């Protein structure tokens with residue numbers, strides 16, 4: 001591949017696949033055009049398959065054929081990853097005999113032969129296929145999309161090829177070439193992400209999906225087990241850490257992440273099929289475990305980012321990797337590391353690596369001039385309101401088409417009356433969180449509303465909080481945002497205290513420890529939702545809404561209007577909006593019994 005193609009318009013497709021959350025992203029002339037996770041199209045949550053549908057949609061959306069692509073970039077070096085898997089399996093032999101066939105099957109079948117799979121799938125020459133390192137992709141997704149010219153970078157996840165955490169810095173000089181220097185890395189099996197995932201498994205949640213449940217549960221516990229967790233992770237003199245692998249088995253087993261010694265230390269693991277009862281000693285033990293590993297994760301990240309701040313002397317930090325989804329840790333990093341601003345992209349996890357890999361190839365490998373990347377998460381398929389109009393009409397529901405001001409007033413009235421609103425708008429979010437385009441909205445005032453949404457719509461554990469959304473100019477009034485907090489709140493990447501005087505009137509979104517993972521909405525990012533917040537504020541005096549992703553448990557966030565409609569029909573959502581179409585259910589609404597007390 002010719003590396004000296006500067007200033008030529010290039011079309012680069014980035015792909016992440018075969019672990020979890022496959023995705024594709026397309027950049028043309030240095031600017032992202034579109035990006036989508038495979039799960040949004042295949043409708044299989046956390047779909048890890050080769051993202052055939054995502055690739056097809058990206059190419060269709062941009063009007064390109066595979067031949068038009070200058071490069072296709074895979075988000076990690078599959079041969080290195082295979083080497084790590086093989087190495088770990090052999091080193092642990094004979095203990096590893098069970099995981100070995102599993103590793104071979106996964107790796108030989110897909111991970112290693114990625115170049116061939118991509119070439120044959122797209123019908124492009126193998127020379128057009130490039131590979132970035134996994135953490136280069138994370139770093140690029142975090143730094144090259146951030147509104148910062150120079151920043152320190154920290155990436156942390158479970159594991160890529162070998163690296164599990166990297167530190168470095170990046171530069172995007174005006175009119176110059178961007179650079180990313182990852183200076184040091186921590187290698188498998190020593191991994192903050194795997195430490196957290198091990199507790200995720202121990203606490204009976206699905207690894208790679210249930211980590212945010214651990215964070216939610218942590219707020220119900222006390223960090224009484226910190227000393228025990230610290231036996232698992234030792235800080236090293238050079239500022240890194242090492243795990244005591246006697247407590248873990250993930251390094252040699254595909255099915256079990258913690259060892260019998262771990263169980264001796266912390267007690268029997270939770271049965272995933274039994275609900276957590278926080279009123280029992282056993283339930284509290286699990287909450288304390290969650291609080292303890294959460295505390296150790298935070299402390300470790302704060303120490304490492306503090307050292308990185310001292311080393312780089314830079315005011316900005318970009319965080320990437322799945323660990324950057326931990327909003328409690330992010331808020332502590334902002335408060336305690338010395339960095340003035342902390343940037344977390346909307347998709348810091350592996351899906352975001354598709355975009356990161358494409359950007360890395362464009363800026364670093366091909367040396368194309370740097371470009372500012374639009375600072376929003378809306379890169380996916382757009383909602384088609386005509387589909388909703390037709391489906392809801394044929395189904396005999398109440399359907400209206402309303403001009404914007406009427407539509408917003410109507411939705412605000414419904415929310416004020418206690419209805420739950422499904423809100424679809426424009427392009428789907430890229431990343432795990434709904435940020436205003438595929439959202440379920442409701443009044444944030446009463447715990448009854450929280451329980452109702454848990455019971456009728458999300459079908460999820462009661463210990464998990466819902467998040468609020470509010471306009472940037474109102475955020476300080478309701479939430480204790482430190483300097484830089486609003487930026488973390490842009491993509492819901494930070495957890496902050498709800499001001500004590502508002503907690504009672506924001507009961508549906510205030511977590512048990514008085515915090516909330518607030519989205520701080522800048523008007524230009526989602527103008528209609530912003531206008532809806534204003535309209536709701538005019539009715540209640542509180543321009544804050546409960547805001548959760550538009551999906552039911554076990555399903556991906558809805559993408560198309562029809563998926564939104566199907567979800568609306570199957571659960572307790574009262575009103576569905578895809579501008580200019582508004583659908584309400586025929587028959588008595590179950591919402592009306594819920595009256596909020598915002599103005600009380």
Ligand SMILES: [Fe+2]
Nearest residue numbers: 157321322350
């Ligand atoms: Fe990763």
